Amino acid sequence: MSRRLRGWVLALGLGGLGALLVAACLDLPDFGGERHPYGDRAVRAALSRHTANVVSSVNFDLRAFDTLGEESILFGAVLGTVVLLRQTRDERQVEPAPARVSPSVRRYALIALPLTLVVGLYVVAHGQLSPGGGFQGGVVAATALHLLYIAVDYRALRRIRPVHLYAVVDAAGEAAFVVVGAAALLGGSAFLANTLLPYGEFNTLASGGTVPLLNAAIGMEVAAAVVVLLAGFLDQAVEIEDGPSAGRPTTGTRE
Amino acid sequence: MADALVVITLVLVAVSATAAVAVRDPVRQALVLSLLGLTLAALFTVLQAPDVALSQIAVGTALTPLLITLAVRKVRRRPHERARGPRGRSE
Amino acid sequence: MMSVLPYLVAAWIFLVGCYGLATSRNLIHAVGCLVVCQSATYVLLLAVGYRDGGTAPVHSDLEPGSRPLVDPVVQALALTDVVVGATVTALLLALVVQVAKRHGTVDPDELSELRG
Numbered sequence: 001m002s003r004r005l006r007g008w009v010l011a012l013g014l015g016g017l018g019a020l021l022v023a024a025c026l027d028l029p030d031f032g033g034e035r036h037p038y039g040d041r042a043v044r045a046a047l048s049r050h051t052a053n054v055v056s057s058v059n060f061d062l063r064a065f066d067t068l069g070e071e072s073i074l075f076g077a078v079l080g081t082v083v084l085l086r087q088t089r090d091e092r093q094v095e096p097a098p099a100r101v102s103p104s105v106r107r108y109a110l111i112a113l114p115l116t117l118v119v120g121l122y123v124v125a126h127g128q129l130s131p132g133g134g135f136q137g138g139v140v141a142a143t144a145l146h147l148l149y150i151a152v153d154y155r156a157l158r159r160i161r162p163v164h165l166y167a168v169v170d171a172a173g174e175a176a177f178v179v180v181g182a183a184a185l186l187g188g189s190a191f192l193a194n195t196l197l198p199y200g201e202f203n204t205l206a207s208g209g210t211v212p213l214l215n216a217a218i219g220m221e222v223a224a225a226v227v228v229l230l231a232g233f234l235d236q237a238v239e240i241e242d243g244p245s246a247g248r249p250t251t252g253t254r255e
Numbered sequence: 256m257a258d259a260l261v262v263i264t265l266v267l268v269a270v271s272a273t274a275a276v277a278v279r280d281p282v283r284q285a286l287v288l289s290l291l292g293l294t295l296a297a298l299f300t301v302l303q304a305p306d307v308a309l310s311q312i313a314v315g316t317a318l319t320p321l322l323i324t325l326a327v328r329k330v331r332r333r334p335h336e337r338a339r340g341p342r343g344r345s346e
Numbered sequence: 347m348m349s350v351l352p353y354l355v356a357a358w359i360f361l362v363g364c365y366g367l368a369t370s371r372n373l374i375h376a377v378g379c380l381v382v383c384q385s386a387t388y389v390l391l392l393a394v395g396y397r398d399g400g401t402a403p404v405h406s407d408l409e410p411g412s413r414p415l416v417d418p419v420v421q422a423l424a425l426t427d428v429v430v431g432a433t434v435t436a437l438l439l440a441l442v443v444q445v446a447k448r449h450g451t452v453d454p455d456e457l458s459e460l461r462g
Contacts (some may be wrong), residue, residue: 010365010368010369014361014364014365017361017364018357018361021357021360021361022354022357025350025353025354025356025357026350028350028353028394029394030349030350031348031349031350031351031352031353031393031396032348032349032396032397032398033397033398034397034398036395036397036416036417038417038419039395039397039403039415039416039417039418039419039420042403042417042418042419043403043415043418046403046418047405047410052404052405052406053306053403053404053405053406054403054404054405054415054418055306055403055404055418055421055422055425056306057418058418058419058421058422059422059425059426063419063422066426067426070426070427070430071430073430073433073434074429074430074433077430077433077434077436077437078433078436080437080440081433081436081437081440084437084440084441084443084444085440085443123309126406129404129406130404130406131305131306131308131309131402131404132306132309133306133425135310135425135426135428135429136306136309136310136313136425136429138429139310139313139314139317139318139429139432140313143313143317143318143321146321202405203405203406222429225433226318229322229433229436230321230322230325232440233322233325233326233329233436233439233440234325236325236329236443237325237326237328237329237332241332257398257399258348261348261352262348262351265351265352265355265389266355268355268359268385268389269355269358269359272358272359272362272363272382272385272386273362275366275378275379275381275382276362276363276365276366276379276382277366279370279371279372279375280375281372281374281375281378284375284378285378288378288381288382291382291385295385295388295389298389298392299388299392299424302392302393302395302396302416303396303400303401303402303403303416304392304395304402304416304421304424305402305404306402306404306421306422306425307388307392307421307424307425307428310425310428310429311388311428314428314429314431314432315385315428318432319381319432319435322432322435322436322439323374323377323378323439326374326377326439326442326443327374329443329446330374330442330443330446330452
């Protein structure tokens, strides 16, 4: 197809889609309207199960099965990325040169690292109470570790980051979610039903039944997933080069 | 007042999304995407969704741009001896 | 106007992202455009769930029932997708890296020429 013809087809498609979208927008309930039947019911259900953060309650209790699906997509995507980015036979691993980092960057990154890590863990731990949870806190905690790459260099990051271990933690997080769900089955109710633990006192860390457990499982999985993903890309960008590995022994971290 | 904030953040989001598409160099696009992540986080906060804003700020401003720049670095580092010289690089 | 503006902005972001996706000359840039498309869905979801004068559905510092709340269900949908979407972006970028390795280019037009 010529470039010109392609442009016309695209213009036609986008124009048609745009017209349909605008027509649909005009028919949607008004922005800021009063009627939110699902939202109202979700709030009531969350309060009856003593979960202060209704969004976490929806994710890890009311729609926990949906979250299991999301989590499996995440797991599959990480698995696919690891397989695609592994070192192949026609590539070799080169040792990255130690980098010079300006002292002020190093100082601030080294101060920010523990702070960010603690913030991430806090956000995971308080998911059932305040805004946050495993999804957000996991990403924050995992990116915190990578401040070491900015502060020192890649070799320092590699030392604190055994990728196999994080891959295992990733799988364990996914498994823990399923195990907690199945435990509810043993307790005589439905898969992932929040009947296993007492609901606890409203607005305390141990409230919400199984919500904190599932939240922690997700936190583990997301944090490990982000570390594994970034490890794959960093290895490719920093260490792995074209050409056979003749003569140069690989350090064996990725084989 | 709330309406004004919503309109301002919506316009910012629309502008940065358009810019993210219009910028053709992937490295610059990564920067604009992180700006888009920031404006989206502001919009979500105004729309009373702090949970989503938190995850958007962690993912949108840090993780996605970082992944894109790492991918660009890998793709550009490869010597293009194979076929067409340096044309395969981004424009 | 205010009653549909957020929806129209979401539609605009989606269309712009599609345009970028179709006209991109670099697969990495195309993945970036897909991220733009994705963010349109978050804007739409949260706009549908908003309630005038509502506050965030979090009771850590709020007496239950004291104020109207915005819809938590759409927020939960958007929140999980933000994180899961990032890992899918990573998968796509890994595919691009592989394409660059095997074919030495990331231009979709050159790639289809290679296929012949």
